[in-house]
Amino acid sequence: MAKITSTSLRFFFLFIILLSGQGFAQYLIKIPMDEFKNLESSNIWRVHWNENWMFVEVSSLQPLTERSLDFQILDDDTETDKFYQIESSSINQIQFLELPDSLESLILWRDKKSALLRNPPYDILETISARYFTERILCYPYRPHGNESLPSRNLHLKKFRSGIIQSIIDSVKLDELYYTQQHLTGEEPFWNGTQYDSIMTRYSYSIEIYKAENYIQMRLEEMGYIVEKHPFSTSSLNDVQFVTGETNSGWIVGEEIIYGTSDGGQTWSIQYRDNLGVNFRSIFPVNNKIAYTVGENGTILKTSDGGSIWHSQVSPVYIHLFGVYFHDEYIGWICGDSGTILKTTNGGQTWIGSNTPTTSRLYDVYFTSKNAGWAVGRDGTIIHTGDGGETWIKQISGTNERLYGVHFLSPTTGFAIGWNGTILETNDGGNTWTSHLIQGNEHFIDIDFLDKNNGLIASLNGTFAATNDGGDNWILNSSNIHEDIYAIDILNENHVWISGSSLVAQSNNFVKSWHMKLANLPEATLNNLIATLPGTSFPDDIYILCAHYDATSNMPMLRAPGADDNGSGTAAVIEAARLLAEYNFKSTIKFALFAAEEQGLIGSRAYANHVAVLGDQIFGVINMDMIGYDGNNDGHMDIHSGTMLSSQLIGDFIVDNISDWGLALVSDHRTIGASGASDHRAFWEVGYPAIMLIEDFSDFNPFYHKTTDLLSAINSPYYREMTRLAVGSIALLAEIDSTTTSAVEVTNIPKKFFLYSPYPNPFNPSVNIQFDLPAAAEAVHLEIFDILGRRVRHLLNERMEAGQHKTIWNSITETGSQAPSGVYILRLKTKKNIQTKKIVLMK
Missing domain, CATH: 3.40.630.10 (Zn peptidases)
Structure with a gap:
């Protein structure tokens, strides 16, 4: 369980939650619980709650203001800011949350027992984590299942076949x-x-x-x-890119890590791990030796040997960098926060900032030559250069949607894609952009083309928009991808790669089907x-x-x-x-x-x-x-069901079971104020009914999260x-x-061959042995071997009927002597089956 600590005089539950860091929402708001139901689910990205408030990441404020909802903006950049909620739940009615003074300037909101922090320094986080433990929440889109009712037939079974249940x-x-x-x-x-x-x-x-x-x-x-x-x-994999024109050399970057492959993705190796928690956003391979990656805090890394060594380059900015593009091994561009464009002409030895006509965050940059390029970003921003990035002009996109990707087929024909199904096309180098209508409001995140006719746009929820006529028409296709996609790279029609949230996959039939490759990445x-x-x-x-x-x-x-x-x-x-x-x-x-x-x-x-x-x-x-753990031996336990009615019904159901079955337990069913610091909460977050069974909080295990939890x-x-x-x-x-x-019930015939764990174990001098036979066996062998494989005793060698059988080994060997202390192997064998268990004789 991820949430508990103690002080010398009192216990606190401190629950630290990272609300974002890889999210694509914009705003973090606080909204009363009774107003939350009025939010549009498509606008919600992450939800956390306490007893009275919901903390919600949303992509736009417009739907909230249009409905005159009561809310408070806590932060306007959840995409890169990281938020920790610290929550104190008392055990002994102690309500006050105590925080170090150094955190006061970072607090966005607090009450007596909760606080919300933005971007606390790593050294302070380490101190907090050492005392209270942390919980990381990856930012998935909010996808409520809406399963608010339980089939009534299952809650009416209290007396049904009670004999079997008791058995x-x-x-x-x-x-x-x-x-x-x-x-x-x-x-x-x-x-x-x-x-x-x-x-x-x-x-x-x-x-x-x-x-x-x-x-x-x-x-x-x-x-x-x-x-x-x-x-x-345990991390997001933000970009996957292979060297243009080949299928062997490629890279994947994500939170704190860079992976590389030289065999077409059959195997991957960890090439670089960042100890400061930098989130690498994008990578660009120039060839199979040279590649660049960029990320948080102005981070720019380069390899010149295929990834064996990554060198940090001097960045003139300390901001979030999102996109990188190179014309050749010397000339390249990077885009990022506040309309930032950086350029190098010497392979990154020096990077120089350009003046741009925007302060919007820029996510992607693309060049068709060393002179002509485009960058796209928030607020429908598209900027263009015709002189290699020395000067930039703003182009009229006709949208205010966030644009995440840009790709050009020629100096005149290109596409920009983004949120709410936005697909923009130009045929005159960006002087005019026209919008394509597509069903749905997918959050498009990346675009790539196989050739001048066939292209794909990836969306966060695992769907794709496809064209086979050069982008004149786009059709939305579903896939067997159920995770969020962050990047797509088309090498040829038999090699298409994607990466994302807990996702790396390859298609060898132009996205008709996918082969999951996440397991190929070490660690x-x-x-x-x-x-x-x-x-x-x-x-x-x-x-x-x-x-x-x-x-x-x-x-x-x-x-x-x-x-x-x-x-x-x-x-x-x-x-x-x-x-x-x-x-x-x-x-x-x-x-x-x-x-x-x-x-x-x-x-x-x-x-x-x-x-x-x-x-x-x-x-x-x-x-x-x-x-x-029941330190005071009073049988008290807790059931945490939260505020969802269907969860509460299960909690009530379990309370009744304790009474009906005469169990030596005393329950505390918690609804308001229920703990969400374990795996049941993951199901709450998508609308499934769930409860947690846990020992009594007020009699808390003193060995929690220690090497003495034995x-x-x-x-x-x-x-x-x-x-x-x-x-x-x-x-x-x-x-x-x-x-x-x-x-x-009647015959008590087991369904499968099974050797139970012997008991007691370790034993001295006798051990009980029990096994199940689903059918009669002509020859049942029960043997004892020592650790070297030598048979010590042949306990059984006979025909046996189907059923459950028991016997005892009294530590006597075949020769009639006492077996010495040590480890032995118990083997049960028939013609069709064999199982073994370890036993320890300890005198």
Whole structure:
């Protein structure tokens, strides 16, 4: 969970939210919650809220003023400014938020327990982060799903087949939870298929996170699930460009990083990483050796050796630079804030500013020769030079829309594209510009042409406008891209590249289909893991049980065991998947494990945004975050459902389940003032009902985000009750299919071959062994091997009937002697199946 700290006398929840940094909105406003519903969703880019106010990024103020809405402008440049909301939620009724004096000049708004900051310095951020932890919000367009009601049939199931539900929740096993936990925390090694390994940290920026990912995938696949990996990036990839005329050499730039390829994108390498957080906006390859990239704070970098070394060039400005274009290896131009145009004639050894007739931000620049060029930007700005950039004149665009891209086919024929479906064309070098009418109001972001006839315009929401007649007509086409596109590069009809928000993709059939390439970028992606139990009657109705599997600590790169935060939730999801695999449900259940929660819900936001774009019918999400600590042993826990009615219904439903099932839990159902600092909020933001189950805030885990967050602090009875509540609730919501489940009830025949985790483990001198056989087997072999592969004991070698079977190994070897302390492998084998578990004899 990404939000909590303590002081010597009192606890605070400090929730720090970066509202933008890669956004395309213009204004940050504060608006009362009851006025928010009157906003046009197409004008909304990002939403955050507290108890009374909505903080919203919008692209235009006009719709608000036309409707006479009550709002306050907090900032007018969300595209480059970065905003942090600091929010204090009391545990012991302490309401005041205390901030260092050095932040006062940066505060845009505050009340007693909240404050909104603009562009705080990195050293102050590091201090705050060390004390309070930060949450990064990537700026996706606001895409509400509008699913405000829950199917009533699922909330009327309290008494339906209660015997099965009771059987399910009674089957939750602590030894299974601890078996998973001891591996996730690194307190015990696990068998990765080839050797024993340990997960010492699950920090998202450590390579160890991939061990955790592989372990979870292995566990779910052992249960018979097909595990879907949902890749996402922790940064935006702003531009992709290959060398003109070839398909091998190319670059991708984004936040703090430059990638390069020399084999056509089959492999990419990290060529440069910026430690100051510079966001690289654009890159221009001159040839396969020379390339330039530009970005924040006047940053200009050049490579002359294909990217092995990037050198910083002296910039005469300290502003945001957005576009770069080179005529040859010596002559080039850069555009940026305040109408800035920079020019070099010596390969960037010196850059000189030009006088321009605008103060608008310029996003893109294009030249057809060393003399003729155009730049476009905000407020419908188009400027032109005919003398290589020495002087510029303003051309009449006929629009006030923001223009993001410009491209010319000849010195006379060119295009400028931008927001709200804006496509402008000129056939006289820009003396006159005419507008093309196109259905919809897409936010166009980049343009490129294959030849004089065939061109593409990319939009933020993954759609394209295409022409095959030189731009006389444009047709809007959908695609299988569901992320925001920031750049497009057409090499030939078999090689088209795009990049964007958690996106790198290539098309080899001129955008008829796309191949996702994000996973080819090293250290660029993490994976959410999704295991699906398809519904029998309503497969399109989806319920999600989720948790984040990443962790952090005071030494995150070295050791972040995260037993409670959030190995507890992760192990509970895996236990639910194990138990519910034996049943059929009318609706679909997805077991979701998210990464990068501690960095700002990045994984869950990427997934929620993705399924919202697809239009998935998600009727309920149960998020488990920190469900194992109960220091005062009073059984208190919290349910956070927020202000959405359908979420509150699920919260009420779960409160009733605690009573109906006689669980040793005391609930506090929070609506107003509910915490949004975990993965359930990602679903709130796109309109899906979701709740969080969490331990009692007023009895907070003192080992939170420390290397001491170990299994020893978990309260076993409390942890099992919390898991039982989650497992039973998701089962009841998805509704057991009685037409296919009755046989399981009567005969208790397992559906799949499965070897349970032995317990206790470690053991001395005996260990309990349990396994399932879905059908009779002529020869069932249960064997014990030592770490060198030598058989120590052949426990079973016989025909066995279908069903659940149990036995015990008392540490006696084949020769009748006592086995020594050590690690052993338990192997269950039939003609068709084989599974293994590790056991530790500790005398």
